[in-house]
Each structure stands twice: as structure tokens, then as C-alpha cells.
Amino acid sequence: MIEGQYFMAPISALWLFAAAAVHELPRAVHSENAVSVPLSHPALFAASATLGFAVNIATFLVIKATSSITLKARAPRRVPLDAALRH
DSSP states (O other), rough: OHHHHHHHHHHHHHHHHHHHHHEEEEEHHHHTTTTTTHEEEEEEEHHHHHHHHHHHHHHHHHHHHSSSHHHHHHHHHHHHHHHHOOO
């Protein structure tokens, strides 16, 4: 389980950093409070990071226990639930 994360984490970090550099970095450079927001809510940002890691592990475990088709079949059912929770 951890081996998959070991190989996927560097390339995932590279692509996420590249996307953030294009879409978020210019706005953050010109903002006066870009760093103060995470520093004022550290528990919220730590919880977000922990939940993101948990989703990655859960996805890997579902694929390992069943197959990738199970995950693809469940995805359309998840979208309405996500939309309902956001409103």
C-alpha cells in the first residue's frame, strides 16, 4: 500500500505544484494576506491535508480489494452526494 504512494507522490506533487504555480501563485504574490490565512487556521489546513491523504489511501485499498472498475462504477453515484453536501 505505501509502495504505491512512494512511487506516485513525487509525480503527483510535481503536477500539483505546476498547476498551483500557474493558477494560484500570481494571485498569492500580489496578495497581502496569502500566508496569514493558513497560519490563522492551522487546524483546518491540517485536517484538509489529513483527509486528502485518507482519500488516497482509501482509493488504493478499494482498487486493491476489488478492481478499478468498482471505483469507476461508484463515481457517478458519488457526484450527487458531493453536490448535496456542498449546499
